[in-house]
Amino acid sequence: MSAxxxxxxxxxxxxxxxVLDQAKGVYMWDVDGKRYLDGSxxxxxxxxxxxxxxxxxxxxxxxxxxxxxxxLHFETEPAEKLxxxxxxLAPEGLDKVFFVSGGSEAVESAIKLARxxxxxxxxxxxxxxxxxxxxxxxxxxxxxxxxxxAPLTAPFEPMMRPMPKIPAPRAYLDGLDPDDxxxxxxxxxxxxxxxxxxxxETILAFIVEPVGGASxxxxxxxxxxxxxxxxxxTRYGVLLIHDExxxxxxxxxKFFAADHWDAEPDILVISKGFAAxxxxxxxxxxxxxxxxxxxxAGGFLHGFTYAGNPLACAAGLAVLExxxxxxxxxxxxxxxxxxxxxxxxxxxxxxxxxxxxxxxLLLAFELVEDRTDMRPLPKxxxxxxxxxxxxxxxxxxxxxxxxxxxxxGDHFLIAPPMTSTPDHVAEIIEGLDLxxxxxxDRMSQQQAQAS
Numbered sequence: 001m002s003a004x005x006x007x008x009x010x011x012x013x014x015x016x017x018x019v020l021d022q023a024k025g026v027y028m029w030d031v032d033g034k035r036y037l038d039g040s041x042x043x044x045x046x047x048x049x050x051x052x053x054x055x056x057x058x059x060x061x062x063x064x065x066x067x068x069x070x071x072l073h074f075e076t077e078p079a080e081k082l083x084x085x086x087x088x089l090a091p092e093g094l095d096k097v098f099f100v101s102g103g104s105e106a107v108e109s110a111i112k113l114a115r116x117x118x119x120x121x122x123x124x125x126x127x128x129x130x131x132x133x134x135x136x137x138x139x140x141x142x143x144x145x146x147x148x149x150a151p152l153t154a155p156f157e158p159m160m161r162p163m164p165k166i167p168a169p170r171a172y173l174d175g176l177d178p179d180d181x182x183x184x185x186x187x188x189x190x191x192x193x194x195x196x197x198x199x200x201e202t203i204l205a206f207i208v209e210p211v212g213g214a215s216x217x218x219x220x221x222x223x224x225x226x227x228x229x230x231x232x233x234t235r236y237g238v239l240l241i242h243d244e245x246x247x248x249x250x251x252x253x254k255f256f257a258a259d260h261w262d263a264e265p266d267i268l269v270i271s272k273g274f275a276a277x278x279x280x281x282x283x284x285x286x287x288x289x290x291x292x293x294x295x296x297a298g299g300f301l302h303g304f305t306y307a308g309n310p311l312a313c314a315a316g317l318a319v320l321e322x323x324x325x326x327x328x329x330x331x332x333x334x335x336x337x338x339x340x341x342x343x344x345x346x347x348x349x350x351x352x353x354x355x356x357x358x359x360x361l362l363l364a365f366e367l368v369e370d371r372t373d374m375r376p377l378p379k380x381x382x383x384x385x386x387x388x389x390x391x392x393x394x395x396x397x398x399x400x401x402x403x404x405x406x407x408x409g410d411h412f413l414i415a416p417p418m419t420s421t422p423d424h425v426a427e428i429i430e431g432l433d434l435x436x437x438x439x440x441d442r443m444s445q446q447q448a449q450a451s
Contacts, residue, residue: 017392023050026417026424028397036392039416039428040399044213044246044362047273048322049417055278058318059311067311071303078313085320086283089255091264096291098284098300099308103245104138106269106282107207111142112302114205114239114267117290120297123237126204130194130238133165134215134406137207137243146207149215151406164198166190168212171222172355173374184224192232205239205267210257211359213246214401217366217411218358226261233266239290242268245282246362249273250323250418253333253360260359266290276319279312328418335420336360342429343414350436352377361418366403366411376409381446384410387439394438396431 007016018030026049028036041047048055062078069076083097098113100106111129118126131137133148145160147153153162169187171178176186195203210226212219233240240263247257248270254260256268267290271282294300306312323329340356340363347353347365354368367383369375377383384400387410391398403409414432416424 025049025051026420034395036395036397037416037424037427037431039391039397039431040413041273041415041417042277043272043399044251044413044415045272046277047249047251047418048276048319048326048328049419050277052276052278052319052322054322054325055276055315055318059278059315062311062314065310067309069310070305071308076308076310076313078310078317079308082313082317082320085317086270086285089320090268090285091256091258093287093289094265094268094285095288096286098286099313100271100282100284100304101280101306101309101312102282103243103269103271104140104143105304106245106271106284107138107143107146107243108140109284109302110207110241110267110269110286111146111205113284113286113290113294113300114241116294116297116301117239118204120293123201125201128163128198128202129204129241130164130166130191130198130206132168132208134168134403135165135207135209136213136215138245147215149406151402164194166194168216168219169222169225170216170219172357176222178220178222180222181224184222184226185228187222188225188228188232191229192235195232195236195238200236200238203236203238205241206233207241207243209243209245209247210261211247211252211362213243214399214413215406217364217401217403217413218362218415220357220359221261226258226263230263239266241265244268245271246273249276249319250329250332251360251362251415253329253336255323255329257359257362274319275312275316278315278319279309280306281309281312281316323418326419331420332360332418335418335422335425336363338422339363339414339416339420339425339428342425343432346429346432346436350440352436352440358414361415361420363414364411365414366409376404379408381443383439383443384412386442387412387435390438390442391431391435394431394435396428396435398432 021029021031087095131146135148137143137146141160148165176183242265267286275281343356354371355366369377388400399413403411
């Protein structure tokens with residue numbers, strides 16, 4: 001059965017897709033039997049693959065006991081176990097966990113906790129959070145105020161208080177060497193300059209994705225960057241918040257992407273791969289001293305109905321156990337290195353690919369008109385949608401965004417489940433190769449018609 005002619009659903013646009021029938025491992029099937037390789041894990045969510053039997057069994061066991069217990073009425077064993085497991089994986093000192101249902105809720109929770117901490121310690125003048133441009137931190141108004149992506153933020157700016165931004169460290173666009181520590185310091189020092197210009201006493205926090213997500217396309221910070229921003233935040237009493245909604249959960253080769261650098265945050269947030277798509281789940285993990293300050297001052301003035309839901313926490317715990325049991329962080333590192341190498345081979349064959357970047361199985365490539373000056377393709381080509389649609393027709397799911405201010409530039413995230421094998425890598429590359437050839441043929445036809 002194909003998709004019905006009329007749907008009562010609506011999301012971002014009128015675009016329709018086939019009806020999903022089933023999913024298993026790295027593959028998904030529509031109701032007509034067509035198979036797709038999930039090359040982006042949905043929206044970088046399904047870290048352990050689809051329909052994992054041990055996770056499903058853990059959910060069944062919990063459903064037989066209870067599916068809901070309101071946090072003001074009961075404590076639950078799944079929530080306590082998952083909190084302990086999460087704290088054990090987090091950087092030292094971050095051992096207090098607050099559960100939510102998704103990434104935007106996690107970011108909202110983090111900025112509200114940071115603010116209440118400032119009030120509790122007598123620094124109520126700290127009200128501003130610095131973020132980067134481009135960036136994406138969520139769709140709720142608080143998280144959106146931190147987001148540096150104009151197509152998503154512009155319509156809502158009159159309704160919110162926009163926050164100060166600094167440039168993301170896109171060395172590949174600026175012609176700088178990302179392996180040179182001076183490059184990392186160059187971008188990190190922009191944070192100090194912004195703090196000083198805004199007034200250090202007014203700055204509450206700095207929020208950063210250790211490895212970039214959709215807005216920057218798996219951007220890996222230059223050498224020295226993460227350590228320097230930690231030093232700057234400490235110097236001015238600014239809280240450092242790591243947004244690990246996309247990079248957390250093992251995707252980069254370590255459970256938290258920040259573990260690649262000696263730069264521990266004060267608060268971190270995680271979602272997406274945290275429960276790997278089996279249930280809506282996320283978490284804010286905070287330093288114990290921050291939580292103590294806020295609770296001593298009267299309590300955390302914040303909460304969600306489904307916080308700590310026992311079914312969600314049982315699923316999340318099973319996901320984390322599966323990541324450990326199957327060594328999926330290590331597999332993400334090894335398989336990711338192979339996939340990146342193969343993407344770089346594609347880049348050598350296709351001059352239209354201007355950059356390949358990322359860590360583990362959070363990877364991306366960017367299309368350009370001219371690799372020498374990284375000039376983007378004409379926006380009228382709509383490459384970021386066209387290539388996705390071509391790949392989809394070829395049975396390969398990838399994820400795209402626009403790189404330059406959200407209006408120009410085209411990058412594509414390649415982030416298959418952490419269970420992927422070398423055979424899956426070969427299949428992804430074969431699908432990309434075919435799709436790129438078809439895209440170039442279509443682009444040539446469009447340009448010929450235009451002339």
